[in-house]
Amino acid sequence: MTQSSPAWDPDRYLTYADERGRPFLDLVGRVAAVDPDVVVDLGCGPGNLTSLLADRWPAAAITGVDSSEAMIRAASDSSAAERVSFHRADLRDWLAAAEPGGVDVLVSNATLQWLPEHLDLVPALVGAVKPGGWLAFQVPGNHDEPSHTLRAELAAEPPYAVHTAGVAAPHAHRAEVYLRALQALGCEVDAWETTYLHVLHGEDPVFTWVSGTGARPTLQALPTDLRARFEDELKARLRAAYPDDGHGVVLPFRRIFVVARTPA
Incomplete structure (x- = not known):
């Protein structure tokens, strides 16, 4: 999360924990590290997914980092705190202070997009990983979908825009941009x-x-007096864009995955 990020709500974030967790599992499933010593999750959120890293590598020292006080x-x-060490820090500050090559597996799930x-x-990020280690990250790629564009359009209208x-x-x-940037680093x-x-209900x-x-x-x-009005209008627009046909609302969600092995 960024230094100017809002106050994140762990309970609201976890409303669709299973759906949000699937990309994490798909990402980590492509990391072929066998017995890493140090594993770090940058942007760990409420830690529910970081705990899965401890399941995958029980002998490793697992650290979760997030800038949100509420999330930490x-x-x-x-x-998860029984097996994972959690620290509050901005991702950029953590990178600046990280020991070069000190991490065997560095994971960042749905964080870099901020x-x-x-x-x-x-x-x-590559420099923080030891030679022959692993960097894995996932970012949402659905920013052209109505779930984002409707919010942006409404926010640009009066009286909200100010x-x-x-x-x-x-x-x-695009995935190719990340691929080429990492290939250029070997x-x-x-x-x-x-x-x-995702089929959503409620x-x-x-x-x-x-x-x-x-x-x-x-x-x-938004100030309190405008927030409720904005929410009502955004809900109406989203209902029109994502209708419920009686079997739930379908939310298409594109995600971009990158797993890199650093040069040995």
Whole structure:
């Protein structure tokens, strides 16, 4: 998360924990590390997924890092804290202080998209991994979908625009961009894309989804008297874009995956 990130809500984020967890499992499943000593999860959130790294590599020292005080508090209070060390830090600050080559497996799941300059951080990410180690990250690639564009369009309208101009918004590059950047650093790279079709249920489920992630900075930028009005209008637009035919709402969600082996 960025230094200017909003106050994240672990409970809202975990509303669709299973759906949000699938890309993490698909990402880590392509990391072929056998017996790593040091594993770090950058942008660990509430720690529920970081605990899966301890399941995968029980002998490793596992660390979760996140800039959100609320997320780190939730992670530290969870059962995952019995096997994982959680620390609050901005990802960029952690990279600046990291020992070169000190990590065997470096994972970042759905975090880099909040850093506009994250492509420039790729050399530092690789540099934090030991020779022959693994860097794995996943970022959402659905920013052209109505779940994002409707929020941006509404936020640009009066009376909201004066409050929402310049708020944080996620951004990602094409998979090939990441692949080429890592190849230029000598890495062996596996990059791919997957579009998940999440079937969501309940009242305004797409709004519930985005309000825990992509729309949260916009919502928190609005004064209380305007936020409820904005939420009602966004819910209506999302209902029109994602109708429920009686079998649930289908939310297509494209994600971009990168797994790199650093040069030995």
